[in-house]
Amino acid sequence: MVWLVILWILFFIINMVLIGLNLYQIVCLSDLEADYMNPFESSSRINAVIVPEFILQGVFCVLFLVTGHWLMFLVTLPITCYNMMLFMKRQHLIDVTEVFRFLSAEKKYRIVKLAFYLLLFIIVIVRFVLTVVYSIMDEDDEAHEFGIF
Numbered sequence: 001m002v003w004l005v006i007l008w009i010l011f012f013i014i015n016m017v018l019i020g021l022n023l024y025q026i027v028c029l030s031d032l033e034a035d036y037m038n039p040f041e042s043s044s045r046i047n048a049v050i051v052p053e054f055i056l057q058g059v060f061c062v063l064f065l066v067t068g069h070w071l072m073f074l075v076t077l078p079i080t081c082y083n084m085m086l087f088m089k090r091q092h093l094i095d096v097t098e099v100f101r102f103l104s105a106e107k108k109y110r111i112v113k114l115a116f117y118l119l120l121f122i123i124v125i126v127r128f129v130l131t132v133v134y135s136i137m138d139e140d141d142e143a144h145e146f147g148i149f
Contacts, residue, residue, distance in 0.1 A: 001135040007067060008128035014060050015124050019117045021053045022110055029107045032099065043096040050092050054083045072123070079116060 025046050032042040061080040064073035086092040094106065 001131075001138055004131045005128070005135055007063075008124065008131050011060070011063070011124050012121075012128060014056060014063075015117060015121050018053065018056055018060065019114065019121060021049050021056075022114045022117060024049060026107065026110050026114065029103060029110065033103055033107070039099045040096050043094045043099055047093045050094075051087075054087060054092065057083055072127075075123075076120070079113065 028037065028042045028045050031037040032039060037045075057076070058080055061073060061076040064070075064076060083092070094102075099106075
């Protein structure tokens with residue numbers, strides 16, 4: 001049961017990193033929109049974190065599959081497939097010459113992903129707490145069974 005607690009802590013950490021990467025991209029796009037950053041700098045900063053985000057999202061999805069959390073796997077599968085599609089079509093990077101044309105769409109896309117990651121964050125927190133509670137209850141039952149208490 002301890003390995004489940006460690007697993008949910010790992011899921012929590014991965015989810016927090018995904019939220020952080022997504023927030024960073026939204027901030028870069030907002031800075032570009034407000035003219036605090038030039039298009040080249042903004043594009044290079046965002047492009048530097050896109051592939052690590054895609055890889056981490058894929059690991060997140062595969063970990064749910066490997067550990068037998070089927071519902072969570074099915075929840076994370078669509079965004080993983082979408083990320084893979086963008087990567088295969090080579091549409092995952094922001095083009096510095098086209099950044100202003102697609103600025104609004106890119107921000108909306110990342111805000112929707114942020115909402116998705118925040119929903120996953122809530123689910124992961126709830127599942128983590130339930131796992132800890134069940135683990136503690138299970139230990140109490142074993143202690144009573146062996147006459148320790």
